[in-house]
Amino acid sequence: xxxxxxxxxxxxxxxxxxxxxxxxxxxxxxxxxxxxxxxxxxxxxxxxxxxxxxxxxxxxxxxxxxxxxxxxxxxxxxxxxxxxxxxxxxxxxxxxxxxxxxxxxxxxxxxxxxxxxxxxxxxxxxxxxxxxxxxxx
Amino acid sequence: xxxxxxxxxxxxxxxxxxxxxxxxxxxxxxxxxxxxxxxxxxxxxxxxxxxxxxxxxxxxxxxxxxxxxxxxxxxxxxxxxxxxxxxxxxxxxxxxxxxxxxxxxxxxxxxxxxxxxxxxxxxxxxxxxxxxxxxxx
DNA sequence: TTCTATGCAAATTATTTGCAGCACT
DNA sequence: AGTGCTGCAAATAATTTGCATAGAA
Numbered sequence: 001x002x003x004x005x006x007x008x009x010x011x012x013x014x015x016x017x018x019x020x021x022x023x024x025x026x027x028x029x030x031x032x033x034x035x036x037x038x039x040x041x042x043x044x045x046x047x048x049x050x051x052x053x054x055x056x057x058x059x060x061x062x063x064x065x066x067x068x069x070x071x072x073x074x075x076x077x078x079x080x081x082x083x084x085x086x087x088x089x090x091x092x093x094x095x096x097x098x099x100x101x102x103x104x105x106x107x108x109x110x111x112x113x114x115x116x117x118x119x120x121x122x123x124x125x126x127x128x129x130x131x132x133x134x135x136x137x
Numbered sequence: 138x139x140x141x142x143x144x145x146x147x148x149x150x151x152x153x154x155x156x157x158x159x160x161x162x163x164x165x166x167x168x169x170x171x172x173x174x175x176x177x178x179x180x181x182x183x184x185x186x187x188x189x190x191x192x193x194x195x196x197x198x199x200x201x202x203x204x205x206x207x208x209x210x211x212x213x214x215x216x217x218x219x220x221x222x223x224x225x226x227x228x229x230x231x232x233x234x235x236x237x238x239x240x241x242x243x244x245x246x247x248x249x250x251x252x253x254x255x256x257x258x259x260x261x262x263x264x265x266x267x268x269x270x271x272x273x274x
Numbered sequence: 275t276t277c278t279a280t281g282c283a284a285a286t287t288a289t290t291t292g293c294a295g296c297a298c299t
Numbered sequence: 300a301g302t303g304c305t306g307c308a309a310a311t312a313a314t315t316t317g318c319a320t321a322g323a324a
Binding site for chain 4: 151152153154174175176191192195196199215216217
C-alpha cells in the first residue's frame, strides 16, 4: 500500500499538508460513502481541527482530478461530488429515497455505447450513466 | 396541432404572455438546437422585444418541467438546459468539440438497465445516459 | 374582487480568482 | 532568491426568493 506521499509525488504534486489531509479523507471514505462534495471534505477537515480553507479544498480536488487521482461526478444535486478513482471505470445507481450510491459496471452496455457512437460517425471519449432507482418493497 | 393556450391549460397553468412566449420559443427550437439554457431563452425573448425577466424565465421553465412539458438536463456544462418534452424517452450524445447534441435511443441498453437495477433489488425509476464523443477524422 | 403571476433587486449556493505571505528547493 | 502553495476575501455564475404591483378568472 503506497503512502499518500508517494501518490502525490507520482501525480506530480508537491507534498503539502492540505493535500495529504484531503487525500487521507478521501481514502477513509473509500469504503463507505465514497462520494464526497467539496463541502463534505471541508467539514471533515474542520472536525479534525485541520485548518484548510474551502478554496484550497476546491483547488486540491481539481488538481487531483486533473492528475487522475479522483473522479468528479455531477448527479442531479446541484453540486459536484468526488471519489477516489479506482482504476476501473464504473457507473452509478442512486437511490431516490435514501441518496445511497451503488456502483456497477456492465460490459454489454459499455460495448453498446461504443457501437452507437460509431454508428453516428463519432468516437466515444467518455460517458456518464446514472440509474435513479428505488428500493423494491 | 394544439395551440399554446391549450397546452398551457392542459398543464394546469394559467395562460399568460410570458408562458406563451417561452413555450413558443421552445417549439421553434424543437427542430434545430433543441437544448436551450435559461439564458438562451431569455436572450431570444429580448431579441423579440418581449420584456420578460430572467427570474420569470427560470420560474416558467421550472413549472413546465413540473408539468411534464419540458425536460431538464444537466450535462457537464455547469448550467441546465431545457428541451420540449417529446413523449418518447431518449438519451444524449454530446460532441466534446462542437457542443452539438445528438439524441438516440437503444432498447438493449434500456432493458439492460432495468435488469441491473433488479439484480440489486431496486426498481428503475429513471436514468440519465450521456455519451461524450468526438467526431472521427 | 381575489388570487396568481411577474419584474426587479437582493439573497443564495457552488465554485473560482486575486493577492499577499509562507514554505520548500 | 524563486516558484509553488495557501488562506482569506472578493468576484463570478447559475438560480432562487421577497415583495410590491400588474394581470387573469
